[in-house]
Amino acid sequence: MSQGPNLPRIILLAIEDITARRFTEWRLAEQHRELERSNAALDEFASVASHDLQEPVRKILSFGDLLNTSAGPTLDGAAREYLARMLGAAARMRTLISDLLLYSQVTTRVQPFARTDLARVAREVIADLEASIAESGGRVEVGELPVIDADALQMRQLLQNLLGNALKYRQKDTPPVVRLGCSNGGQHCTITVSDNGIGFNEKHASKIFRMFVRLHGRAEYEGSGIGLAICRKIVERHGGTIVATSAAGAKAIFTVTLPVTQATQGFVS
Numbered sequence: 001m002s003q004g005p006n007l008p009r010i011i012l013l014a015i016e017d018i019t020a021r022r023f024t025e026w027r028l029a030e031q032h033r034e035l036e037r038s039n040a041a042l043d044e045f046a047s048v049a050s051h052d053l054q055e056p057v058r059k060i061l062s063f064g065d066l067l068n069t070s071a072g073p074t075l076d077g078a079a080r081e082y083l084a085r086m087l088g089a090a091a092r093m094r095t096l097i098s099d100l101l102l103y104s105q106v107t108t109r110v111q112p113f114a115r116t117d118l119a120r121v122a123r124e125v126i127a128d129l130e131a132s133i134a135e136s137g138g139r140v141e142v143g144e145l146p147v148i149d150a151d152a153l154q155m156r157q158l159l160q161n162l163l164g165n166a167l168k169y170r171q172k173d174t175p176p177v178v179r180l181g182c183s184n185g186g187q188h189c190t191i192t193v194s195d196n197g198i199g200f201n202e203k204h205a206s207k208i209f210r211m212f213v214r215l216h217g218r219a220e221y222e223g224s225g226i227g228l229a230i231c232r233k234i235v236e237r238h239g240g241t242i243v244a245t246s247a248a249g250a251k252a253i254f255t256v257t258l259p260v261t262q263a264t265q266g267f268v269s
Helices: 019-074 077-105 118-128 130-136 152-168 202-207 227-237
Strands: 114-117 139-142 147-150 177-185 188-194 241-246 252-259
Touching: 019 077, 077 227, 114 118, 114 152, 118 130, 118 139, 118 147, 118 152, 130 152, 147 152, 147 252, 152 177, 152 188, 152 227, 152 252, 202 241, 227 241, 227 252
Parallel strands: 139 177
Antiparallel strands: 114 147, 177 188, 188 252, 241 252
16 A cells, blocks of 8 residues: 555555364364264164064064964963063064164155145045044044145155154043144244143153153053154254154144255255
8 A cells, every 4th residue: 555656555464374263164074074974874774784683573473473373272371471472572673673764764765855745745644544543533633734845755754653643642531632733934834733642741852852762651652762753853854843842741742844945856964
């Protein structure tokens, strides 16, 4: 910078050492890549392990059923009880393996995002749950649902798990009433599933979506403890959020927020 033609020109330079910042950014990026590799390895392990475990469990159930049919009437009371326990444990293991495989497939077996009519998905899910609805004497009320960019099969799994849970965790001697609704907020939609069931203590709300977490005894309510973890993984793959609110002995409300449109139809997180 100069004040006249004969004055020296002055140049001001500002130099900042960003080595530490760049190193931190590199470390964060490397940790992110390592986390992605670890998650991919875990998903692959879960998938392979689930496949490998299915066959021996099928054989246990098959030979157990044959034993029960051929020798059951001749067994004494204690032996029949042992056989029943074995078959029950094997059946629970089959369910657990199946759910574990579903969990691993959320990011390994996916479809590109496409325009998905959630109202149609809900009708299909309710048709699948028809026997459970009839057995419970309950009903499912469905409000208006949007069309969004999504993996249709995963949206079906999401609603199947949420509506199925609402029907399962019901009050004794009280027919379940499950409500599925949605509110639109521009770029996002908020889907809610509420019920009049047994609810849960909200101090457990932060861990309800973890793997193998069960807030109620297996003797009262069957399940693997993986269903809500699958829901969370599906929602996160779609760039959304899922939360649960409740009070012990009262209804539960599950709130899912999803983008209406995706930046890319093939997005996979």
